[in-house]
Amino acid sequence: MKGIRAILAEVFKPGLCVGCGGCVGLCPYISFYDGKVIYTDECTRDEGRCYEVCPRIQCSIGQVDEEPIGPYLAILRSRARNTEIRQTTQYGGTITALILLALKEGLIKKAVLTSDDSQGAPSGVIAQTEEEVMACSGSRYVGAGSLEAFNRAVKEETIPCGIVGLPCQAESLRSMQASPLSHPQHKDSVTIVLGLFCTWSLDYRSLNRFLKEKNLKTPIIKYDIPPPPANVFQVTTRDKETIEFPLDDIRSFVMPGCAFCRDMTAEKADLSVGTVEGMEEWNTLIIRTKIGQELLELADKKGVLELEQLPRSNLEHLKEASLAKRRRKPH
Amino acid sequence: MKNKIGLDRVGETLLLMGNEAIARGALEAGVSFCSSYPGNPSSEIMETLASVARDLNIYAEWSVNEKVALEAATAASFAGLRAMVSMKQNGINVVSDFLVNLSLSGIKGGIVLVTCDDPGGISSTNEEDARFIAQVADIPLLEPAHPQDALDMTRWAFDLSETIGSVCVLRSISRISHTRGSVTLGSLSRKKRTAHFDTSISLHAFPVTEKHKILHQKLAKARELFETSSFNSYEGPPDDIDLLIIACGTGFLYAREALELLDLTGRVGLLKIGTTWPLPEEWLENHLSRCERILFVEDVDPFLERNIKAFFAQISPKLGVRTFYGKGSGHIPPFGELNPDILVYALARILDIDYKPEDRDYVNKAEALVSELVPPREFGFCPGCPHRASFWSIKNALKWDDRDGFVSGDIGCYTMGIWPTGFNQVKSVHAMGSGVGMASGYGKLYTYGFNQPVISVVGDSTFFHAGLPPLINAIYNQANFLLIILDNGATAMTGFQPHPGTGVNAIGDRVQSLDIASICRALGVSVEVADPYEIKDTANTIYRLLQERTGVRVLIMKRKCALVQKREEGFPYRVRVDEERCVGDSCGCNRFCTRVFRCPGLIWDQEKKKTRIDEVICVGCGVCTEICPEGAIVREKDNHE
Numbered sequence: 001m002k003g004i005r006a007i008l009a010e011v012f013k014p015g016l017c018v019g020c021g022g023c024v025g026l027c028p029y030i031s032f033y034d035g036k037v038i039y040t041d042e043c044t045r046d047e048g049r050c051y052e053v054c055p056r057i058q059c060s061i062g063q064v065d066e067e068p069i070g071p072y073l074a075i076l077r078s079r080a081r082n083t084e085i086r087q088t089t090q091y092g093g094t095i096t097a098l099i100l101l102a103l104k105e106g107l108i109k110k111a112v113l114t115s116d117d118s119q120g121a122p123s124g125v126i127a128q129t130e131e132e133v134m135a136c137s138g139s140r141y142v143g144a145g146s147l148e149a150f151n152r153a154v155k156e157e158t159i160p161c162g163i164v165g166l167p168c169q170a171e172s173l174r175s176m177q178a179s180p181l182s183h184p185q186h187k188d189s190v191t192i193v194l195g196l197f198c199t200w201s202l203d204y205r206s207l208n209r210f211l212k213e214k215n216l217k218t219p220i221i222k223y224d225i226p227p228p229p230a231n232v233f234q235v236t237t238r239d240k241e242t243i244e245f246p247l248d249d250i251r252s253f254v255m256p257g258c259a260f261c262r263d264m265t266a267e268k269a270d271l272s273v274g275t276v277e278g279m280e281e282w283n284t285l286i287i288r289t290k291i292g293q294e295l296l297e298l299a300d301k302k303g304v305l306e307l308e309q310l311p312r313s314n315l316e317h318l319k320e321a322s323l324a325k326r327r328r329k330p331h
Numbered sequence: 332m333k334n335k336i337g338l339d340r341v342g343e344t345l346l347l348m349g350n351e352a353i354a355r356g357a358l359e360a361g362v363s364f365c366s367s368y369p370g371n372p373s374s375e376i377m378e379t380l381a382s383v384a385r386d387l388n389i390y391a392e393w394s395v396n397e398k399v400a401l402e403a404a405t406a407a408s409f410a411g412l413r414a415m416v417s418m419k420q421n422g423i424n425v426v427s428d429f430l431v432n433l434s435l436s437g438i439k440g441g442i443v444l445v446t447c448d449d450p451g452g453i454s455s456t457n458e459e460d461a462r463f464i465a466q467v468a469d470i471p472l473l474e475p476a477h478p479q480d481a482l483d484m485t486r487w488a489f490d491l492s493e494t495i496g497s498v499c500v501l502r503s504i505s506r507i508s509h510t511r512g513s514v515t516l517g518s519l520s521r522k523k524r525t526a527h528f529d530t531s532i533s534l535h536a537f538p539v540t541e542k543h544k545i546l547h548q549k550l551a552k553a554r555e556l557f558e559t560s561s562f563n564s565y566e567g568p569p570d571d572i573d574l575l576i577i578a579c580g581t582g583f584l585y586a587r588e589a590l591e592l593l594d595l596t597g598r599v600g601l602l603k604i605g606t607t608w609p610l611p612e613e614w615l616e617n618h619l620s621r622c623e624r625i626l627f628v629e630d631v632d633p634f635l636e637r638n639i640k641a642f643f644a645q646i647s648p649k650l651g652v653r654t655f656y657g658k659g660s661g662h663i664p665p666f667g668e669l670n671p672d673i674l675v676y677a678l679a680r681i682l683d684i685d686y687k688p689e690d691r692d693y694v695n696k697a698e699a700l701v702s703e704l705v706p707p708r709e710f711g712f713c714p715g716c717p718h719r720a721s722f723w724s725i726k727n728a729l730k731w732d733d734r735d736g737f738v739s740g741d742i743g744c745y746t747m748g749i750w751p752t753g754f755n756q757v758k759s760v761h762a763m764g765s766g767v768g769m770a771s772g773y774g775k776l777y778t779y780g781f782n783q784p785v786i787s788v789v790g791d792s793t794f795f796h797a798g799l800p801p802l803i804n805a806i807y808n809q810a811n812f813l814l815i816i817l818d819n820g821a822t823a824m825t826g827f828q829p830h831p832g833t834g835v836n837a838i839g840d841r842v843q844s845l846d847i848a849s850i851c852r853a854l855g856v857s858v859e860v861a862d863p864y865e866i867k868d869t870a871n872t873i874y875r876l877l878q879e880r881t882g883v884r885v886l887i888m889k890r891k892c893a894l895v896q897k898r899e900e901g902f903p904y905r906v907r908v909d910e911e912r913c914v915g916d917s918c919g920c921n922r923f924c925t926r927v928f929r930c931p932g933l934i935w936d937q938e939k940k941k942t943r944i945d946e947v948i949c950v951g952c953g954v955c956t957e958i959c960p961e962g963a964i965v966r967e968k969d970n971h972e
Contacts (some may be wrong), residue, residue: 003918026918026919027919027920027921027923027960028919028920028923028927028958029921029961031729031731033874034731034874036733038729038730038731039730040726040727040730040731041726041927042927043921044921044926045918045921046919047918049918049919120666180658181918286800290574313729
């Protein structure tokens with residue numbers, strides 16, 4: 001087992017941290033500030049939870065080409081039946097609907113989501129009410145350190161949590177659950193992991209500087225890369241103004257650590273959710289675990305989600321895209 | 332009379348510190364005007380004079396810096412009064428520009444300029460030998476060897492200064508300024524002087540060459556007086572000596588001690604010289620003829636050594652060959668503070684004496700015993716010091732910023748920011764105000780690819796001393812950096828002397844307080860004020876200011892020096908550690924408070940593996956409660972006081 005010095009050498013110094021936040025909130029040495037994971041003081045321990053949970057170190061995904069989207073029980077397309085959710089959220093609103101259901105049914109007490117802090121930087125949020133959950137909807141495309149919020153929330157006691165995160169965050173949570181160094185309240189609080197598809201994340205500070213240089217001052221409420229052909233980066237301000245930038249303009253802000261990631265579809269999640277090419281109103285939904293399956297059965301029973309077969313061509317396309325990410329070479 | 336130093340008791344012997352003796356010497360000489368900027372080891376001179384100023388009806392001021400101190404004192408001199416200016420060695424550099432011109436114009440009332448040098452740099456950024464100024468400015472120099480000398484020389488220096496019409500320099504060092512010795516008092520001057528500037532004359536340096544010529548005539552007069560000075564003396568066998576030691580300052584006492592220790596008093600002569608510039612050449616020539624081997628003993632630079640060697644070059648046709656030992660020959664190191672040991676070894680080497688100090692076993696035992704009683708201690712901020720909290724926030728903000736930013740440091744307690752007590756944040760320290768001047772330069776390097784944020788930290792007293800011109804320079808030249816003024820309401824490092832921002836003057840009168848924020852705002856820059864103790868808010872503020880990437884931004888970190896706070900009002904909290912919550916050195920903390928924050932009020936209990944509070948020294952500022960990741964450090968309102 002190793003500690004912070006190993007992470008420093010292997011992850012922070014080479015610039016491979018993607019800001020999942022898994023190591024943040026466990027100790028005073030690492031913080032998430034203005035969209036970035038920062039190591040502030042020197043810890044001398046030879047082993048630490050930080051090393052154990054880092055998805056840039058503990059990574060077992062993507063070794064089997066026959067499973068390009070990882071193991072799964074079923075794959076569907078889905079969307080929230082509640083049109084209000086669909087209008088507020090991006091695409092089918094599946095994640096929002098599932099989280100609201102899990103909270104309502106008492107499967108979880110708290111939801112770990114991503115929002116913005118008072119300065120507009122991404123940050124983890126602990127949501128308990130419908131209003132709080134709805135406020136977090138939408139994609140951000142930046143490393144949001146939201147696992148910090150989870151680590152803090154369950155510091156003292158076990159609280160059943162539903163955690164929505166990127167593939168790296170799902171990976172980090174599973175490493176944490178497997179580590180002998182982890183505290184029981186952390187392990188036991190991971191109740192449902194909802195993963196988001198991800199090809200890469202942006203460095204928030206670079207993106208923010210870019211947007212400031214473009215004189216975008218009001219807070220951004222929505223980011224999107226609408227497919228196809230997925231070559232435009234779209235931001236929507238609080239004044240409902242939508243501005244588009246060529247994707248190539250922001251590509252240099254992609255975090256270098258994302259280049260090493262082989263997981264597009266959040267293979268360690270209970271349920272993985274993404275878009276469906278050519279169907280803006282729908283989500284792709286991958287059921288991976290029994291926990292995921294039970295939640296989905298409940299959602300079906302309660303009429304929260306519309307569920308349909310994912311067209312074969314979409315599945316093939318998803319597998320191609322996922323394989324493409326696995327084969328991507330770090331630049 | 333607040334201080335016995337002002338009592339008119341002729342012939343009474345008191346145990347006085349060297350600096351008190353200097354102050355007494357000035358009073359006996361009838362000094363009217365005293366000015367100074369605090370700096371160790373000189374500060375007690377002014378403090379002593381200020382303590383009797385009201386009773387003895389003399390004027391005493393803490394000036395904004397050393398140059399202004401000499402300028403103000405010169406006004407008194409020009410109006411016919413006697414004046415004294417005291418400072419540490421660094422101050423001599425500050426006064427030098429004025430002084431080299433003043434020596435050409437000449438003076439009226441006597442001026443004694445006291446420099447207290449700090450061999451070993453015990454409380455200085457250097458161990459500069461300030462005696463050079465006597466040669467640069469062509470003015471006489473006196474060097475006392477002990478407190479009695481200090482009193483007698485100071486008193487006489489005023490007469491000398493007035494007689495020749497030049498400033499006279501008196502050079503003390505830490506071991507004289509801070510040594511206590513028996514000092515017999517003389518009488519206080521009864522001479523009444525009235526201040527008036529004679530407008531029939533003008534005092535300036537022109538014509539320069541002519542004034543320079545006159546200055547050398549003044550020096551020649553001083554030399555003449557030095558030839559018979561009682562501050563120079565010889566002790567030892569009248570003839571047939573194996574070695575002649577020429578010593579000044581405490582070097583004279585060390586030499587005496589070493590000679591006794593090696594039982595050499597019958598073989599070696601000891602020449603004490605108190606009038607070290609210009610050299611009393613005839614007197615010296617007589618003594619140089621005693622012996623062919625000469626050892627120089629003086630603190631820091633080979634000032635006497637070089638000057639006497641140069642003088643000897645002129646008289647060597649008459650006296651023949653001499654062998655000189657000292658810093659030039661490598662027998663005495665040209666750095667660090669002198670001590671009797673150094674002399675013992677030098678003498679043993681020169682005279683080929685087989686000297687064995689205490690045996691190694693004994694030394695080892697003694698060292699082991701001492702180290703048990705006196706644990707090693709690093710430089711550190713006091714418990715509750717606002718600077719520790721300030722550097723904590725600076726450190727966090729710079730880390731969060733993640734652009735490899737750094738701190739350009741300055742002179743004061745906060746200089747210790749170069750060490751772990753300030754989380755090693757300060758990356759350079761030089762002279763008063765230089766941190767701001769350097770930041771002004773860094774702030775213009777962006778065209779060369781420089782993209783690191785720079786923070787300049789400067790204390791309140793240093794801000795007034797030499798921080799304003801570089802700040803104005805930076806604003807005028809549109810430099811880009813964050814100036815943090817660490818305002819603790821005192822010249823804390825040197826002993827809480829008041830300054831223009833404190834609203835009190837040297838003798839304790841309430842005066843107008845100059846508001847640093849208003850001064851900066853008047854210069855047209857944005858100014859914010861933060862409380863160092865509010866570490867979270869303050870770190871956020873610093874981070875935000877670092878993101879504003881244009882021009883000078885000023886942040887004033889305002890919080891009274893913890894020592895002053897404790898003395899005046901105390902602190903509101905009693906701090907304790909909840910042992911149940913403290914996780915010690917396990918993952919999640921790893922002794923964050925005792926290993927990283929390092930306030931001396933926090934102790935690591937080796938046995939319990941928990942932190943505890945040292946209740947003897949904890950002042951109760953409560954900042955550490957914000958540091959603990961477990962909330963194990965608890966502060967409670969202290970109702971005990």
